[in-house]
Amino acid sequence: MKFGIIKSKIDYVLSESFKNENHFKQEIQLFKKNILENKNLTKLFYLYDELSSKKNVDKNIVTDYINECIVMYENVINKIKPSDIKKINEWLFDVKTENKYENLDSLFSNDVLTIENKIKSRKVISESLTKVETQSKEIINLPISSMLNLANKTINDYIENLNESDKNQVLKLFSTNERDLQGHYNIIKEEVIDKLTNHKENSDSETSKKIDETINKVKSEKFDRLNYVKLKSLNEQL
16 A cells, blocks of 8 residues: 555645635545544554654654654554555545655555665655755644644645735634634625625616626625635725
């Protein structure tokens, strides 16, 4: 089993689903069910995260560090049931993405024909572990943080790829109490409806019809963080 392929798919799914709050919650529940509720798969997920990070490990001990990780891997992998992997594959069966953890899969491989690749992979991993993470990343305390301890790295990677405006908006959005956010959402909704109604007064029939449709859509939408972002953006454009 190449767990790197599985983890790459999970990283991709969580990152993509983050663009839609409802989808994100759904995928997080599946992540919790298929990974976090299984202590051995959780350890394996954590191990891959650790070895793929720049941790500023002392060069004098990095070999021992990797060796200890290999021992941990061997102890864990034998406890994972085929049925556990089957469930994960059913969850991720249609996900297509490259394996971002090929060096780790190579490092953990028992194939005697890949010894040279194992040595090369160990060298790459060692060099990465001794480096310092230079990119500053803000840690987001999301409401479902107990599920997201392992997913935070993926989420932060996604946020780092946003432009500064969108990044600041997302960070602020998910750091705000949901009750406060909902109260603000209702205020913005009233402002948007008032602005649209005022625009309607001097509009032609076709434009007036479209404004009515927009007003009805705004009135019917329920609060969630994604709708909050869209409504706030509409309010700023009016």
